[in-house]
Amino acid sequence: MAFRSRREKLRSILSGSACVHPGSVYDAISIRIAEDLGFPLGMFGGSVASLAVLGDPDVTLITLTELAEQMRRMSRAASLPVLVDADHGYGNALNVRRTVEELETAGAAGLTIEDTLLPAAFGEAKAQLISLEEGAGKMKAALDARGDSSLVIMGRTGAASITSIDDAIRRARAYEAVGVDGLFFTGIKSRAELEAVAAATRLPIVLGGAPDELSAIDYLTGQRVRIALQGHAPIAAATQAIYDVQKALREGTPPKALKGLPPAELSNRVMREAEVKARSADLLGSKK
Numbered sequence: 001m002a003f004r005s006r007r008e009k010l011r012s013i014l015s016g017s018a019c020v021h022p023g024s025v026y027d028a029i030s031i032r033i034a035e036d037l038g039f040p041l042g043m044f045g046g047s048v049a050s051l052a053v054l055g056d057p058d059v060t061l062i063t064l065t066e067l068a069e070q071m072r073r074m075s076r077a078a079s080l081p082v083l084v085d086a087d088h089g090y091g092n093a094l095n096v097r098r099t100v101e102e103l104e105t106a107g108a109a110g111l112t113i114e115d116t117l118l119p120a121a122f123g124e125a126k127a128q129l130i131s132l133e134e135g136a137g138k139m140k141a142a143l144d145a146r147g148d149s150s151l152v153i154m155g156r157t158g159a160a161s162i163t164s165i166d167d168a169i170r171r172a173r174a175y176e177a178v179g180v181d182g183l184f185f186t187g188i189k190s191r192a193e194l195e196a197v198a199a200a201t202r203l204p205i206v207l208g209g210a211p212d213e214l215s216a217i218d219y220l221t222g223q224r225v226r227i228a229l230q231g232h233a234p235i236a237a238a239t240q241a242i243y244d245v246q247k248a249l250r251e252g253t254p255p256k257a258l259k260g261l262p263p264a265e266l267s268n269r270v271m272r273e274a275e276v277k278a279r280s281a282d283l284l285g286s287k288k
């Protein structure tokens, strides 16, 4: 299976003894840059998928087809393992199956399925959770849908900030019992909460957005956190860069006087230009 080695790399992070930060990736350019900089894996967040593909906030309007297609583009562009935020699996447990099939063939190294009720329910100001039973059923469906057993399936819960830390633990233990490969927590607010979760479970932990007291990598390592997200600053920085350049052009700055443009060396590296040139020479008879 062509994507197996990517999945095994993600597995070795989860079974290893260090906590790593993923690069935030969302398209062919961002994954190549993350790979070139030596990130051990990429995180493809649902929020950045919505932003990159639709220009929308994270309100579950993106479709599975769009998400998988964006993943496919990244898989073609680089071989960095990518953990995909597959939200709620785009429906019920049957839809979760389909989600796993699509993301597996698109080359994801792993994916997370969360127990948040998505899209948001009518008349509810706050996020809601599906039942533990339905959540566990979704995890079971995801595991069962794998054609490649090396694909990583992570059970994700935001219960820590939606219901309670005890509920987060109950859910995590239920997802562990079903056989997921790791646990992804969002909404953990303190060291005491992380320690409670780590003590009550045994699988490797992925930590979503977390406060400053949960940023020391040695501490996280000691709590079995193997992947710690750091938000999605790259797409935010790209937004600012595009704004600045468009604004300068709109205000009459000549293209040659623009600031913040990449040197040709960087653009060429991102395009893998040397490889394309070599291939053109071989296959099209063009000069190197």
Ligand SMILES: O=C([O-])CC(=O)C(=O)O
Pocket (backbone or CB within 6 Å): 043, 044, 045, 046, 047, 048, 058, 085, 208, 209, 229, 232
């Ligand atoms: O997975 C992540 O990176 C956090 C998240 O839910 C998102 O960005 O949609």
Ligand SMILES: [Mg+2]
Pocket (backbone or CB within 6 Å): 045, 046, 047, 058, 085, 087
């Ligand atoms: Mg998300």
